[in-house]
Amino acid sequence: MLSPFDILLPRPVEAVATQGVFPLDRATALTGSLPAVEWLRTELRAATGLALTESGSAVITFSLDASIPAEGYRLEITPTAVRVGAGDEAGAFYAAQSLRQLLGPAAFRRSPIHSGQWTLPCGTVLDRPRFGWRGCLLDVARHFLPKSDVFRFLDLMAAHKLNVLHLHLTDDQGWRMEIERYPRLTSVGAWRERSTVGHGSVGALDDRPHGGYYTKDDLREIVAYAGARGITVVPEIDVPGHTQAAIAAYPELGNTDAELGVWTGWGINPNVINVSDETVKFFRAVFDEVVEVFPAEVICVGGDEVPLVQWRESPQAQARMAEQGLTTEAQLHGWFIRQMAVHLADRGRRIIGWDEIAEVGDLPPGAIVASWRGEQAGVDAARAGHQVVMCPEQHVYLDHRQADHPDEPIPVGYLRTLADVYAYEPVPAGLGAEAVTQVLGAQAQLWTEHLDTPRRLDYAAFPRLSAFAEVVWSPAERDPEAFLRRLTDHHLPRLDALGVEYRPLVGPHPWQTRPGVPGLPR
Template structure:
């Protein structure tokens, strides 16, 4: 039977429909085995607003029964719906939760609304679904630096991730243009570093500024709430603190961390910045202390340390940096970047955590537990896996959802190459050139949402959806999916996004209010992009 008969997204491993239906009513109840109480409470909260039904707990036989089946993998589930009710079993609480997400998709799309809907019969088609994910890391990277996302909008994004069975939120918290995480030991990081006096509008060196201050940060209490909220939806929040480049917000707060020691402001322009950290012991200790507080707040096994796009010019021109490289026994001053990342790698490892760095970190020696985010094509994924490092694949030509979505001149602030829903759907995180043993290091992948040109939650909706739906399926479902089948299921999925209130991009192009007329972008041809990436990955291959 085609999967469109049970139109779930992402596509399940096995699904079969049959005649008949289960009718959810005001008398319907839910039961949960021990260990699944939190999932049952979440399900009640998801069902009650639109249906108006209490869906009370029942210790005996219930219309919706949640149970554990230790013969299944932790994230796997089985859903059986008949006229008598729905039974969801999972290998662990996460699997049961994903089964509950599928149950919501089997109900009418109006179940995603937040107030009672009186014109709908709340039916579930008779069916059996057996499902498990292909990859363990199914993520989205969200840049809250270039444009800050208020807490309630971040929680909404987490709900949308959970709806699509994504399980990792990589949160980009610091960069040149802002510092978004409270560090109690160094209060100026948010007092000074969390806001900038204005922002560049559009792309290119001649792009104007808006003259409007921009800022915001999350307190540690906020972040504990965010991580707890995400954990209840089986999403791990992975924090990222950029080093040793992309640090001007930190230098604005504490100039002594820089090479020159001169005062700076939080950067107002986009693009790669030549200001970097110095390599003094005190600066390394500063960031060790920062990471200690970050690790106290975030329980994630992975801690992002950046490591990307770090120009070496300041170090090369600075006598003290050259002297420091000699003191450390480094062959080149350029090796200060790898040395710095290595210091943080060892510190994080002592705490029982693992660093996550962009694929530039492969230019130096890493501890065996270091994990690499491969963004410059798939060369970094192949190199890292062959060296025995775990990998998260996010190649820009498949996973960068800040890239423009078509050749249409109406695309808002068009960046780089067109990246369509079909392009994202074609993403396969497993490089064919790896041996089976090396391929075990591919944890999965993620979509990356950089926000230089995404300055509002509405803009985030437009750039993320429905491409994030395609990414979710590429990471969850087994390989060899058919685009035509996905497109048919996506058509049935869009009313669910409508019910949630997601302002996604329509297939025919942006609506008038989603356009940004007169604001320059930086569109590229695929040939130009490929040449640029080829130059960047030369260091990896070397």
Template sequence: MSEPTHLVPAARTATRTAGPDAALTAATTLWAAPGTGTAERWLRTVLGPALGLPLHPGPEDADGAVRLRLDGSLPPEAYRLEAGGQGVTLTGGGPAGVFWAAQSLRQLLGPDAFRRAPLDPGRTWTVPAGTVEDAPRFRWRGLMLDVARHFMPKDGVLRYLDLMAAHKLNVFHFHLTDDQGWRVEIKRYPKLTETGSWRPRTKFGHRASPHWEEKPHGGFYTQDDIREIVAYAAARHITVVPEIDVPGHSQAAIAAYPELGNTDVVDTAALGVWDTWGISPNVLAPTEHTLRFYEGVFEELLELFPSEFIHVGGDECPKEQWRRSATAKARMEDLGLAGEDELQAWFIGHFDAWLADRGRRLIGWDEILEGGLAPRAAVSSWRGYQGGIAAARAGHDVVMCPEQHVYLDHRQDGGPDEPVPIGYVRTLEDVYRFEPVPPELTAEETRRVLGTQANLWTEVMENPARVDYQAFPRLAAFAEVAWSTLPAPAERDFADFARRMGEHYRRLDALGVAYRPPTGPRPWQRRPGVPGRPLDGTPPRR
């Protein structure tokens, strides 16, 4: 590898050595130690076809071989990549480390290695002689994809798992339910998808927009689809964390089963799946029936998702219906609760205990801190850093995802050509200078920060190309923040990152990613006349 390298995210060390480069040809064999099967299969089924090479099995000592090894002295996700005249050796502390080494190998082979078929059959591929040694900063390097507002078909989800793997991201937060749609099959409650998975029309643009798309929108994942997604992710060392929103952001569920809502204050039977954006006032009723219903939902989810964490939302729950509801008031009196905030804390606490009894952990948006939180629960800090700081100081694990920094639905430029401008201007450089760990935390509190996550809310992303535009290239900058050990934000070398992105754009081109070019949106990426909600400093609400 030439110095400096073009790896994204940046490696801890990358050293060029004297001697011949490694050459990969039709004769190159692949040897894999026990425990390295995920990387072995990926090399044969993804990288091999891109290079036009069969990568047949061969002995460990074969000349010019690609070798996969484990070294227990390394941390599980750490790796060492060595290339030279004897071939390429990928060594990981665990199976994930070997897999991340394979991702770096693809980058070192050049942008054409990101295609699905070779442009030049018979080509000899070279890996510069040298050594890369690398390990991630955080254990949680996440991307949240909202498929409730705009449904993304299964193939699109699998594609995003591939894009995550290419950037060494390892947690896929799957936002499956909201007011505007329910996206996962629950067999004991079929109306959740029969009714809750589609809406009759959709607001085009922000909630204040006068434009509507007057056709039904919907879709959902069968349980077999979910099993496939989870297995596909696991083969790429990505954990899928599902989110089922409670007790707010639940109008789609109430439209399917009206008894879940506050029937004593609103005619829930007249509600449909919400067709606009914002925060619906229609929230779950705090009844035993609602608790049993969602326990049934989570029972099926736990069979589908093996992840330690299950996300329950817990954010943006308007309390007006509870204030007017005799049923809610009676529940508060029975429990001795001081008000509606404590009622929500009780609701979340019920599922925290329920999940803990089954060996899982609850995670929710930082509103779940209000009214008290069980110590096993973790917090997604989205309303700035303060929720995460409070959570860490209270002994909770934290995932830092402040909207002011890593909400990728926010606009990338202040110019008039940005499509449906939402939120703050957050440029590629802004994301690159994001620091997940607040300086106010002590060393002990800092250990509570599991990692960080970028969020893609899809209200104004009506198709996968719009998701690509909002995600990239900023997701590449975020991946470097999550993986690499970088200096303080003001000291980061953005010029070097921009230089490496010059090569990385070619990789994204080969992958077919419809990213925002550095010079601004292409003509077909603009959305003239569709109003957004640009902000200049007032904290937005999603």
């Protein structure tokens, strides 16, 4: 027999139903001094039309409880009262999200459309996340996402109890963060003349300029908005590769005399920054402005896909190698990453980088490895005592195709269905008890070469991101049939109410296809 709590997604650790319901009406009060209380009041006031003030005959009460673990919560619902205990402010927010889910899809609307009584099922829910890092990367460098749409994406992350937004701010195709010391990074580097439509090797160039950037105040606003929803924003400034936008703005950062524009293609770019003292100082200054804006302990320095040809042919790079006693250009890559890591450590921060940083010399103290090319780099790093976030492209790259269906838009990468994402296990088999503790969690990726609008982001992300959310929040044991039932019967209607243009389980709507735009399946 199904429990009324079986509608929750992600699935809670424990839920026990009892008889009866708690009614929400004009006599219901919502109390507590936590930020989650005001958030819930605002959301439910819009959806229900109920005031939910601090006085009434039936009370929903939020409070902190030191016996509950961080990010965890407890719901006790009776016919006359709802008591919410939380381990911290984040846990209180997740409890509020669960209460909204229990009220039904109409509770996700911006105006009242529900007829009849609003009720919560009686019982007890005990819940806490399995992993502390439940992340999603959003690439705003390839295709810029306006600030209002970033807020919307944060709301969708919060609705799924995800807690890390990895914001990919710079790449060859665009620089998206205002840096006051270097204004050309945005005046030049934030836009490109055209873009490749479809996969780079077979796609066609359009002639539509694309660009945009966030001011520092925009980013402070994004950070505050995320923080109020339990989400940490981890910024990424990608070095020393994926830097053509920066070189276009400041040619002295490059290794050649070629005049470069912001790149209009996709893929791995041979242009990388040089390793002069001036370039090191330049990016130290950039990171100084990054840490002014982003309070996160962790800053991403990228470090992925760094072609070495230009350094091999550069007298300046070869002289730097000789000065540092380095024998390969790969070691020079590691040297540059360590310059940034030491600089950030002096400012109380530590780095996360893509798994190539584990192959180019000793990892800086406290560095986190984002294992993206597979799981082995994460396994090796964890066994060596380094913290790891699992994000293998074979499993959790949500820009990759969802089906072999001929109408699947711009089919790139691996075939990863909803069921595949739900089956992903972030802790690799045989890792060992000590190394397991180094796995902070996992992160899904939304790279946007082929996701050029919020509608395309919705299609790629959902409902697979809903499945991923359960993978990183809920206990390891999974029931795919039960998940699919909860998703279909209860969660997709919530996404409908939120206006999410997700991919239907049976395939794309006609307007979600991209006929004639080539992809590159793997």
